Amino acid sequence: MSTDSPIPRRSLHDELAERLRNQIVEGALEPGAKISEKDLCAAFEVSRTPLREALKVLAREGLVVLTPHRGAHVAPLTVADLEQAFPVIGALEALAGELACERANDGEIREISALHKRMETAYKARDRKRYFRLNQQIHEAMARAARNPVLDQMREMLAGRVARARYYANISMPRWEQAMMEHEEILMALEARDGGRLGQVLKDHLAHKLETLRSVIESEGAVDE
Amino acid sequence: MSTDSPIPRRSLHDELAERLRNQIVEGALEPGAKISEKDLCAAFEVSRTPLREALKVLAREGLVVLTPHRGAHVAPLTVADLEQAFPVIGALEALAGELACERANDGEIREISALHKRMETAYKARDRKRYFRLNQQIHEAMARAARNPVLDQMREMLAGRVARARYYANISMPRWEQAMMEHEEILMALEARDGGRLGQVLKDHLAHKLETLRSVIESEGAVDE
DNA sequence: GTATTGAATTTTGCATTCAAAATCCAAAGT
DNA sequence: ACTTTGGATTTTGAATGCAAAATTCAATAC
Numbered sequence: 141m142s143t144d145s146p147i148p149r150r151s152l153h154d155e156l157a158e159r160l161r162n163q164i165v166e167g168a169l170e171p172g173a174k175i176s177e178k179d180l181c182a183a184f185e186v187s188r189t190p191l192r193e194a195l196k197v198l199a200r201e202g203l204v205v206l207t208p209h210r211g212a213h214v215a216p217l218t219v220a221d222l223e224q225a226f227p228v229i230g231a232l233e234a235l236a237g238e239l240a241c242e243r244a245n246d247g248e249i250r251e252i253s254a255l256h257k258r259m260e261t262a263y264k265a266r267d268r269k270r271y272f273r274l275n276q277q278i279h280e281a282m283a284r285a286a287r288n289p290v291l292d293q294m295r296e297m298l299a300g301r302v303a304r305a306r307y308y309a310n311i312s313m314p315r316w317e318q319a320m321m322e323h324e325e326i327l328m329a330l331e332a333r334d335g336g337r338l339g340q341v342l343k344d345h346l347a348h349k350l351e352t353l354r355s356v357i358e359s360e361g362a363v364d365e
Numbered sequence: 366m367s368t369d370s371p372i373p374r375r376s377l378h379d380e381l382a383e384r385l386r387n388q389i390v391e392g393a394l395e396p397g398a399k400i401s402e403k404d405l406c407a408a409f410e411v412s413r414t415p416l417r418e419a420l421k422v423l424a425r426e427g428l429v430v431l432t433p434h435r436g437a438h439v440a441p442l443t444v445a446d447l448e449q450a451f452p453v454i455g456a457l458e459a460l461a462g463e464l465a466c467e468r469a470n471d472g473e474i475r476e477i478s479a480l481h482k483r484m485e486t487a488y489k490a491r492d493r494k495r496y497f498r499l500n501q502q503i504h505e506a507m508a509r510a511a512r513n514p515v516l517d518q519m520r521e522m523l524a525g526r527v528a529r530a531r532y533y534a535n536i537s538m539p540r541w542e543q544a545m546m547e548h549e550e551i552l553m554a555l556e557a558r559d560g561g562r563l564g565q566v567l568k569d570h571l572a573h574k575l576e577t578l579r580s581v582i583e584s585e586g587a588v589d590e
Numbered sequence: 591g592t593a594t595t596g597a598a599t600t601t602t603g604c605a606t607t608c609a610a611a612a613t614c615c616a617a618a619g620t
Numbered sequence: 621a622c623t624t625t626g627g628a629t630t631t632t633g634a635a636t637g638c639a640a641a642a643t644t645c646a647a648t649a650c
Binding site: 376377378411415433 | 635642
Binding site for chain 2: 149150151153189192193196197199200201202206208209221224225227228230231232234235239288289290291293294297298
């Protein structure tokens with residue numbers, strides 16, 4: 141019997157968690173904002189049960205803070221959070237890079253190279269939004285090439301927590317140029333399948349990303365605390 | 366006003382999640398086992414609502430698998446899971462070690478050194494249980510000394526997923542001896558505050574742990590798949 | 591004897607209900 | 621005017637209720 145792809149069935153809480161996650165990561169729900177169960181239930185036209193289930197898992201992901209008897213808030217994004225998360229993301233990305241060097245097939249490397257070229261174009265056009273998207277896609281493609289779903293899962297979780305910060309940080313030109321140069325290095329190390337080097341470059345790249353954010357935040361004070 | 370320690374108030378789902386997590390990690394609930402909502406509700410004397418909330422967060426942690434309309438099962442622990450998780454844990458522990466070298470105060474290092482000595486005693490007495498406990502405590506103390514709660518959280522999550530495997534793996538003497546030697550190295554690197562070296566040793570240590578598990582599993586077939 | 595059907599039973603997903611806690615707000619006191 | 625107080629209102633946490641889906645199992649067909 142041809143067992144076609146399993147009919148996709150999702151529970152409400154799962155769907156809700158995904159949508160809320162997106163809204164939080166994309167900044168539609170601001171850090172610190174109160175999450176009203178009543179309002180959200182009305183907005184999504186669901187009852188409180190599945191919504192609350194979704195909130196529990198988002199809390200576990202660190203995107204939401206639950207305070208007993210006082211409801212849910214979008215997790216504030218403090219400088220301390222960023223300082224803690226970035227080194228961890230760096231370590232995970234470095235591992236992803238190392239594994240990708242071992243495991244990526246040539247097609248995947250070509251794909252990443254293509255993304256890189258498109259990102260360079262976006263950089264030259266000063267198209268921040270497009271640059272950002274492609275940047276993210278490159279890191280994702282590399283993580284995929286590492287063929288380690290557990291690694292992926294951890295990376296995504298932290299990346300989501302931190303991605304919200306980018307809306308505050310309009311990267312400065314010199315920083316941007318540096319980031320672009322680092323990406324050149326990343327691509328070269330990957331193409332040479334030099335895992336050790338790629339890992340180190342990625343770690344540094346993430347450390348620099350943190351510095352970029354930190355300087356923007358400190359001058360603009362756009363983040364809590 | 367003396368605002369004494371905040372009165373601890375916990376929601377049921379939180380308490381339930383913790384207890385279930387312990388039961389799963391400690392193997393009281395076996396990998397793959399069906400989780401009957403009815404039975405658990407009866408056992409904990411709670412209604413289904415908080416229990417289901419707890420199951421959702423455990424699912425996000427990877428300890429439980431939820432299948433729509435078919436209930437919850439303790440997540441099976443496959444060799445593939447271990448192979449994926451261990452390198453990630455290795456990367457996280459390596460980072461923890463590096464940070465600990467920078468940030469640990471002398472007291473913390475002495476504490477770890479003391480744990481190490483006790484572990485050595487347990488090793489010489491061939492007390493596997495005690496050895497394992499102290500081993501875990503050492504890794505935890507080091508993670509604490511790294512002063513990075515985000516890192517901690519990730520580490521704990523993965524460690525929990527994988528800790529269940531130890532009940533299957535009765536480490537062989539030569540492997541055990543090697544592990545003990547590696548721990549000597551770990552302690553030396555930490556005392557010398559040589560972050561780079563400690564990171565590398567920890568990474569290797571975790572890789573060897575995986576090999577140990579893999580060989581046991583392959584000979585005994587104690588894990589699914 | 592084995593496989594198949596389908597009705598009874600159980601289990602699951604979600605909505606609703608209810609009690610307890612927190613918040614709001616207007617009246618009283620300083 | 622500003623703070624305090626206490627009751628009305630809202631919100632939260634958890635139990636219960638209900639419909640839909642899955643499982644079980646005995647009766648039937650092969």
